[in-house]
Amino acid sequence: xxxxxxxxxxxxxxxxxxxSNEVPVLKEINLNICEGECVVLKGVSGSGKTTLLSLIAGLxxxxxxxxxxxxxxxxxxPDLFASxxxxxxxxxxxxxxxxxxxxxxxxxxxxxxIPSGLxxxxxxxxxxxxxxxxxxxxxxxxxASRLSGGEKQRTAIARALVADxxxxxxxxxxxxxxxxxxxxxxxxxxxxxxxxxxIVIATHDPLFDSLSFESTIIPxxxxxxx
Amino acid sequence: MNANAFWHFLTxxxxxxxxxxxxxxxxxxxxxxxxxxxxxxxxxxxxxLEETLKVQPDFVVSRIQGGTTVPTPVNWGDELIxxxxxxxxxxxxxxxxxFEAKEGSFLIVGVDFLEEQSHENLQTLIDSTDIxxxxxxxxxxxxxxxxxxxxxxxxxxxxxxxxxxxxxEKVNIFKTxxxxxxxxxxxxMIMPIDLARKILGYANNEVSDITFSVPNPDEWNMMTDxxxxxxxxxxxxxxxxxxxxxENLYNYKGGLFLILFLVVLATFTLILYQRYSMVYxxxxxxxxxxxxxxxxxxxxxxxxxxxxxxxxxxxxILGVFIAYVxxxxxxxxxxxxxxLGGQNLHNTLSFIPIVDFSVLTSIxxxxxxxxxxxxxxxxxxxxxxxxxxxxx
Numbered sequence: 063x064x065x066x067x068x069x070x071x072x073x074x075x076x077x078x079x080x081x082s083n084e085v086p087v088l089k090e091i092n093l094n095i096c097e098g099e100c101v102v103l104k105g106v107s108g109s110g111k112t113t114l115l116s117l118i119a120g121l122x123x124x125x126x127x128x129x130x131x132x133x134x135x136x137x138x139x140p141d142l143f144a145s146x147x148x149x150x151x152x153x154x155x156x157x158x159x160x161x162x163x164x165x166x167x168x169x170x171x172x173x174x175x176i177p178s179g180l181x182x183x184x185x186x187x188x189x190x191x192x193x194x195x196x197x198x199x200x201x202x203x204x205x206a207s208r209l210s211g212g213e214k215q216r217t218a219i220a221r222a223l224v225a226d227x228x229x230x231x232x233x234x235x236x237x238x239x240x241x242x243x244x245x246x247x248x249x250x251x252x253x254x255x256x257x258x259x260x261i262v263i264a265t266h267d268p269l270f271d272s273l274s275f276e277s278t279i280i281p282x283x284x285x286x287x288x
Numbered sequence: 289m290n291a292n293a294f295w296h297f298l299t300x301x302x303x304x305x306x307x308x309x310x311x312x313x314x315x316x317x318x319x320x321x322x323x324x325x326x327x328x329x330x331x332x333x334x335x336x337l338e339e340t341l342k343v344q345p346d347f348v349v350s351r352i353q354g355g356t357t358v359p360t361p362v363n364w365g366d367e368l369i370x371x372x373x374x375x376x377x378x379x380x381x382x383x384x385x386x387f388e389a390k391e392g393s394f395l396i397v398g399v400d401f402l403e404e405q406s407h408e409n410l411q412t413l414i415d416s417t418d419i420x421x422x423x424x425x426x427x428x429x430x431x432x433x434x435x436x437x438x439x440x441x442x443x444x445x446x447x448x449x450x451x452x453x454x455x456x457e458k459v460n461i462f463k464t465x466x467x468x469x470x471x472x473x474x475x476x477m478i479m480p481i482d483l484a485r486k487i488l489g490y491a492n493n494e495v496s497d498i499t500f501s502v503p504n505p506d507e508w509n510m511m512t513d514x515x516x517x518x519x520x521x522x523x524x525x526x527x528x529x530x531x532x533x534x535e536n537l538y539n540y541k542g543g544l545f546l547i548l549f550l551v552v553l554a555t556f557t558l559i560l561y562q563r564y565s566m567v568y569x570x571x572x573x574x575x576x577x578x579x580x581x582x583x584x585x586x587x588x589x590x591x592x593x594x595x596x597x598x599x600x601x602x603x604x605i606l607g608v609f610i611a612y613v614x615x616x617x618x619x620x621x622x623x624x625x626x627x628l629g630g631q632n633l634h635n636t637l638s639f640i641p642i643v644d645f646s647v648l649t650s651i652x653x654x655x656x657x658x659x660x661x662x663x664x665x666x667x668x669x670x671x672x673x674x675x676x677x678x679x680x
Contacts, residue, residue, distance in 0.1 A: 141586075181292060
C-alpha cells in the first residue's frame, strides 16, 4: 500500500425517485482509498454497497457529491473520457458475472480490450496472461453458457484484469459460489493484492471478515458508513 | 479503437449470433426481393413502352359518332396533309377479330403498301422482313401470342378468316414478330390494308383511323385544337396521351405493391424497434455491459451501426440479385400476370434488363433507412442511460 490516493469520495449522496417519493440510498459518504489498499464494504442487502460501487465505477451518477479516480471526477467527465477511464483504470467483477453467454471464455475477456486501441496480437497476449492469472486458461474455448459458477467467476476476474487496471471492484463476488469456489476467489484476490491492485469489495459474506491479507472493513448501514 | 480489433469482434459477433442475423436477413431478403421485382418489372415495362412508342405516329385521328367509333373517311387524310406542320399522314385499318365467342381475339392491323409512312412504321417493327415479298400475296405477320394460340389450334401456316359477307379468306402466316414487340404486338396480325378491309368489313373509302406526325412538339397542343376543329365527329389523340394511359396502368399496379411493401416494412421495423427497445431485453443488457466494460457511447453506436449495415448490405445484395434473376432470367412467373394479366392471349413477353441507378438507390433507401433507424434509435437510447440501469 502506498500513500497515493486512488479513490476519493466526497460528500456523496444518491437518491432514487419512485413516483413523487424520494428514496435516499446513499447519504453523506466520505471515503479515501489509497493505492494497493483492500477495502471491504460490509452490510446487509439494501445498505447501499452496490450503489456505492456503481458510483465508483461510473456506472451510475450521484445526486450530489463527487467521486475522484486518481484525482479525476468520473461522474463529471464527458462520456468519452469516463469510458476510457473505466476501460483503463477500473476492473469490475459483478455478482451475476455478466458474461456474454454466447461467447467463449477467451472472447468474453477479449471484449474488454476492443476499445483499447491495441493490435490483435497484443490483445491475444494480454488475454492469455489474464486467463492464466485467473486460472481459467484451460477453458478458454468453452462457451460461457457451459461454465460452472466458479468458472464464470474466474472468467469475470480475467476480464476485469485484462486491461491491467489499478482498481478492482467486486460486487458480492461470492454470492453465487459455493465455499470452495469462494475460497479460491479469495486466493486470487490475495494474488491481486500482492500485485498492488486497489481492491474494493461489496459483500455481506462472513468469509471476508478475516482475510489472510491486510484489509479494511467498512460497515454500511442504511446508506451510511458507520 | 483499433480497426482490426473492431472488425474481429464484429465478425465474431455476426458469426456467433448467426441464427438471429440469418432470420433477419431471411425476412429482409423476401421484402427486398418483392420490392426489387416490382420496380424492375415496372422500369422494364416503361422502357419497352417508350421504345415502342418512339416509332409510333405522333397523332391518331378517328371518327366518333353517337359515342362510338365508326369507320373514318379516307379523304380526311387529304385535308390533314394540307395543315401546316403536319407530315407523314397515313391511314390504318384495324379491328378485333374474335377466334370464337368468349375465347381469344386478335388485333388485325392493315398496312398500306403504297403509303410511305406505313411502310416506314412496319419496317421499324420488323427490320429483317422483306416488305415486297410480304405484300405480294395474302399474307400476315403475327405476334408471338397469336402464333402460339394458332399453333395450339392447329393453324400452323395459315388461318381461315370468316368475312362479314360469310366467305372464308385464307391468309398465310408470313412471319412472327420479334419478342421485343410483345408488349403491344403480342395479339397483333399485320396484313395488307385491302385484306384487312375485306376481313373487317370496311368499304374502300373507309379506314379505322388516320395517323400523322408533327415534328415540332411545341405545336402539339395547338395542333390538337386545329385538327379537332375540322369536323365535329373527329377525335384526335396524341402519343403522350397513349403513353400516360399505359404509365398510369403500370404505376397503379406498381403502386399497389409499393403500399404492400411499405406495410410489411413498417411491421418489420416496428418489430425490430420493439426488440431493441424492450426494457429487459438481452440486447439492452449487452449494451449496458459493453458500456460498463469501457465502451463509449460512440463505440457502441459504431459497432451496432456496422453490424446492422453488414446485415442490410447482405440482405440488399441477395434480395436484388434474386429479384434480377427472377425477373430478367426466369421472366417473373406469377408476378408477370399481375402486370400483364387481363390480356386475351397468353403473353410470352420477356422483360428487357433495365436497371437504372435511381431504382437501385430507391430500393436501398426505402429499405435501409427505416431498418437502420429501427435498430440505432433504441440502441442510442439505451447507450445514453447509465450502464447500471441498462444492465438491470
